Amino acid sequence: MEWNIAFMGPVGAGKTTAISSVSDIDCLDTEVAHYEGSPDSSKLTTTVALDMGVLELGGDDRLRLQGAPGQQRFDYMWDILLAQAQAVVILVGAGVQAQQELDFYLAQVRRLTEGQGRAVPVVIGLTHADAVQDSAGLRFAGQGCPCSQCQPPIVPVDARERGSVVRLLQVVTALLEVSVRHPEPALHQWQCQMAGRAGLQ
Ligand SMILES: Nc1nc2c(ncn2[C@@H]2O[C@H](COP(=O)(O)OP(=O)(O)OP(=O)(O)O)[C@@H](O)[C@H]2O)c(=O)[nH]1
Numbered sequence: 001m002e003w004n005i006a007f008m009g010p011v012g013a014g015k016t017t018a019i020s021s022v023s024d025i026d027c028l029d030t031e032v033a034h035y036e037g038s039p040d041s042s043k044l045t046t047t048v049a050l051d052m053g054v055l056e057l058g059g060d061d062r063l064r065l066q067g068a069p070g071q072q073r074f075d076y077m078w079d080i081l082l083a084q085a086q087a088v089v090i091l092v093g094a095g096v097q098a099q100q101e102l103d104f105y106l107a108q109v110r111r112l113t114e115g116q117g118r119a120v121p122v123v124i125g126l127t128h129a130d131a132v133q134d135s136a137g138l139r140f141a142g143q144g145c146p147c148s149q150c151q152p153p154i155v156p157v158d159a160r161e162r163g164s165v166v167r168l169l170q171v172v173t174a175l176l177e178v179s180v181r182h183p184e185p186a187l188h189q190w191q192c193q194m195a196g197r198a199g200l201q
């Protein structure tokens with residue numbers, strides 16, 4: 001079986017890097033030179049359509065990893081990728097903008113998936129934590145999520161490290177398993193309860 005996982009998030013969060021780090025095949029990417037201001041002066045390219053990688057799980061099972069462009073002018077791709085996704089990873093870089101960016105992308109995922117008449121499990125990956133000087137950016141008090149009642153799990157991740165991205169995807173597959181076994185309201189109740197027990201909300 002194959003599951004499509006959409007990676008969303010702002011420019012430079014690490015979507016292309018994460019998919020490339022973990023993919024078992026050579027990734028398809030659609031990188032072009034960065035014409036708009038990049039938050040990272042060493043980041044020279046940006047995604048204009050999508051990234052595509054595959055993580056083999058064994059047997060006939062695999063995750064198809066699809067990265068969205070961070071730039072809002074390519075947001076038509078968000079709708080296309082979310083329509084195919086069984087789960088969503090939102091990557092945001094730790095820093096002073098993190099909360100604002102998270103709230104924006106959570107709202108986008110909720111709006112677009114509700115527009116498609118469904119809800120999907122969401123996991124938040126917090127990147128760049130090693131590079132942040134201002135720890136205020138790490139104080140996540142996330143508000144809102146695709147079901148508007150629960151807070152998706154937040155997983156620290158270094159998109160450059162395969163093992164780190166695998167751990168993030170283990171959380172995603174755990175939520176996918178629950179979503180396959182249970183109807184969506186039960187999934188959301190479970191997410192909500194687990195987040196509450198973990199002190200995330
Ligand atoms: N220090 C640090 N750098 C990271 C981390 N994760 C990713 N990076 C770097 O941050 C940059 C991320 O670039 P991309 O993967 O192209 O970002 P993207 O989210 O695909 O951006 P767009 O396609 O432009 O929306 C790369 O230079 C990575 O090497 C991290 O946890 N720490």
Ligand SMILES: [Mg+2]
Nearest residue numbers: 015016046047
């Ligand atoms: Mg990219």
